[in-house]
Amino acid sequence: MAFFLTTVLSIFAAVSFAQTREVFKISSSLQDGNSSAQFTSGPSGLDAPKVHPINASAFDLWYFDVVSTDPSSLASVVIIFTSESPASGPPVLDPTQDSILIARLWVTFPNGTSWTTQAFADSATVVAQENVSSGQWHGTGFSWKARPDSGYHINIDAPDVGVKGYITFAQVAPAHLPCGPISTGQTMQVGPHIGWVNAVPDASSTVNIEIDGEKLSFKGLGYHDKNWGDQLFSYVASWYWGHARVGPYSIVWFDFLDITGEEFVSAYVTKNGRILTASCNLNSLSVRPTGADGGSAYPPVISTPNPSGYHILLDIGKENGRMELNVDVVQDIIHPNPTYGRFIGNVRGHISVPGGKKGSSFTKDLRGVALFDQFKLTE
Numbered sequence: 368m369a370f371f372l373t374t375v376l377s378i379f380a381a382v383s384f385a386q387t388r389e390v391f392k393i394s395s396s397l398q399d400g401n402s403s404a405q406f407t408s409g410p411s412g413l414d415a416p417k418v419h420p421i422n423a424s425a426f427d428l429w430y431f432d433v434v435s436t437d438p439s440s441l442a443s444v445v446i447i448f449t450s451e452s453p454a455s456g457p458p459v460l461d462p463t464q465d466s467i468l469i470a471r472l473w474v475t476f477p478n479g480t481s482w483t484t485q486a487f488a489d490s491a492t493v494v495a496q497e498n499v500s501s502g503q504w505h506g507t508g509f510s511w512k513a514r515p516d517s518g519y520h521i522n523i524d525a526p527d528v529g530v531k532g533y534i535t536f537a538q539v540a541p542a543h544l545p546c547g548p549i550s551t552g553q554t555m556q557v558g559p560h561i562g563w564v565n566a567v568p569d570a571s572s573t574v575n576i577e578i579d580g581e582k583l584s585f586k587g588l589g590y591h592d593k594n595w596g597d598q599l600f601s602y603v604a605s606w607y608w609g610h611a612r613v614g615p616y617s618i619v620w621f622d623f624l625d626i627t628g629e630e631f632v633s634a635y636v637t638k639n640g641r642i643l644t645a646s647c648n649l650n651s652l653s654v655r656p657t658g659a660d661g662g663s664a665y666p667p668v669i670s671t672p673n674p675s676g677y678h679i680l681l682d683i684g685k686e687n688g689r690m691e692l693n694v695d696v697v698q699d700i701i702h703p704n705p706t707y708g709r710f711i712g713n714v715r716g717h718i719s720v721p722g723g724k725k726g727s728s729f730t731k732d733l734r735g736v737a738l739f740d741q742f743k744l745t746e
């Protein structure tokens with residue numbers, strides 16, 4: 368049965384989408400001239416490169432993560448496939464490098480110990496089609512493949528940097544764009560000059576990797592998105608992004624301030640895989656920092672300490688009400704510089720339906736885990 372289903376899906380994919388299957392070769396060197404960035408959704412797959420070519424102001428990256436669902440474990444993995452100018456991307460790692468094509472890996476072990484590496488590629492190949500994609504960063508040993516029947520699969524065979532293994536992603540919640548479900552002709556900007564598509568808002572993931580002979584195996588919630596831009600990342604003043612699962616709900620938040628102080632949001636909530644909210648209306652989401660000693664200052668600037676958590680409000684529709692989440696930072700999983708923080712944490716929350724069926728308010732307690740990050744780039 369599994370084989371039969373696979374075959375049918377492949378034939379269906381080949382027949383329906385053959386004309387939109389595209390193969391992209393990406394060079395490891397920066398190109399001169401103007402980059403052109405795609406910010407409106409079209410027939411190309413979500414994983415297609417969105418900036419051509421990569422000049423010194425451009426970046427195009429493919430992001431994956433998994434955080435353990437076991438509350439007693441601090442295990443996590445983040446992998447980013449980048450094609451970016453050293454000067455233009457998110458200021459997450461050191462800016463001196465030979466190739467613009469890098470496979471980067473960050474992990475935390477169950478005890479919280481962190482480890483990171485990066486591998487430089489000679490070239491990259493991305494194949495993209497609706498719901499089918501693959502990416503190979505040649506020479507690094509890092510690659511991914513995705514098919515509708517089996518989900519995303521990252522393979523790592525990188526003895527030079529001491530890592531091998533695989534990570535799987537079985538989709539739990541459907542893909543979306545910043546302002547709604549997948550469809551053509553929609554904006555793919557989450558804020559000015561920042562493209563964002565979220566192919567995997569939530570997945571059941573298995574991580575099975577070995578790092579310098581140490582095994583890291585766990586199950587968790589997986590996630591995959593894609594960011595790109597044609598201008599320096601300094602258009603961003605600050606942002607709060609994250610994903611979580613609490614009970615039957617999968618949640619993705621993006622709350623963003625540009626350098627003029629204008630706020631942009633993207634809110635996404637599903638229940639048992641069905642979309643309740645996928646919106647960029649300002650009243651659909653608010654994410655604000657919490658904590659003592661200045662961590663709750665908003666808007667945050669570079670010298671603002673990292674918060675101890677976030678208070679998140681989500682509008683999940685007239686019938687469903689409002690979701691309120693308190694996210695508590697449990698572990699800092701990256702320590703690059705004061706402008707960037709990436710964390711794993713616990714989520715507590717509830718849903719209130721104002722004047723539910725009998726005029727009473729219904730509250731449901733929710734518990735879960737999250738992986739999230741923040742930038743603060745101005746002083």
Ligand SMILES: *[C@@H]1O[C@H](CO)[C@@H](O)[C@H](O)[C@H]1NC(C)=O
Pocket residue numbers: 400401
């Ligand atoms: C890049 O775009 C700018 C503004 O549109 C234009 O003035 C310039 O000539 C372009 N440069 C190249 C190399 O095409």
Ligand SMILES: *[C@@H]1O[C@H](CO)[C@@H](O)[C@H](O)[C@H]1NC(C)=O
Pocket residue numbers: 399400401402403422423424425597598
């Ligand atoms: C890269 O392309 C963008 C978009 O056309 C342009 O605004 C920018 O000036 C270019 N950067 C460089 C360094 O040429």
Ligand SMILES: *[C@@H]1O[C@H](CO)[C@@H](O)[C@H](O)[C@H]1NC(C)=O
Pocket residue numbers: 476477478479480581
């Ligand atoms: C944490 O776990 C890693 C991986 O198993 C191990 O190498 C390291 O020694 C542990 N650290 C502590 C403080 O126990």
Ligand SMILES: *[C@@H]1O[C@H](CO)[C@@H](O)[C@H](O)[C@H]1NC(C)=O
Pocket residue numbers: 380497498515541542549
């Ligand atoms: C491809 O993805 C879209 C959007 O997530 C979905 O509506 C569609 O059913 C998927 N197609 C296949 C063949 O899985």
